[in-house]
Amino acid sequence: MTKPAVLFICTGNICRSPTAHALLLHKARAANVALDVDSAAISDEERGNPPDPRSVAEARRRGIEMHAHCARQVRASDFERFDWIVGMTAHHCAALRRLAPAGTGHKVHLLTEFSESDEGDVPDPWYGGQQAFVEAFDLIDRGVDGLLAKLAASAATSAPARRPTR
Helix, strand or coil: CCCEEEEECCCCCHHHHHHHHHHHHHHHHCCCCCCEEEEEEEECCCCCCCCCCCHHHHHHHCCCCCCCCCCCCCCCCCCCCCCEECCCCCCHHHHHHCCCCCCHHHHHEEHHCCCCCCCCCCCHHHHHHHHHHHHHHHHHHHHHHHHHHHHHHHHHHCCCCCCCCC
């Protein structure tokens, strides 16, 4: 059985999507859920850049280490490789659906769809101060919790049945 694959998308792939990537990996490891996780951008303007230092600082403050990361733009092949393509805003999701090859648009979701308490967009913290990164992290954290719960439940129901021991 292959492990579920999740791709997080934001505008430049230096703030929100790498935060979601690091958070989901951290939480999935703690929950013993095997996942393939990556992140990418709608835009190519930050291509090759590392995560924003403010994102790294907020993650570190909460005990999450960001992985080695270079910003990249979403590619057509991502729609085949990933089961879940999760945008941070409705604009990202609309752009992803326009890029999606036929039969893959159903993979696109808005992160807050998975949150029990949030709806709408995860605002871009890049234009704000450190508090904007704190607030974005909180929204991403709640969305990641809901997504991981959905993935873990799905993995539990699709796991092969164990034979009874004698």
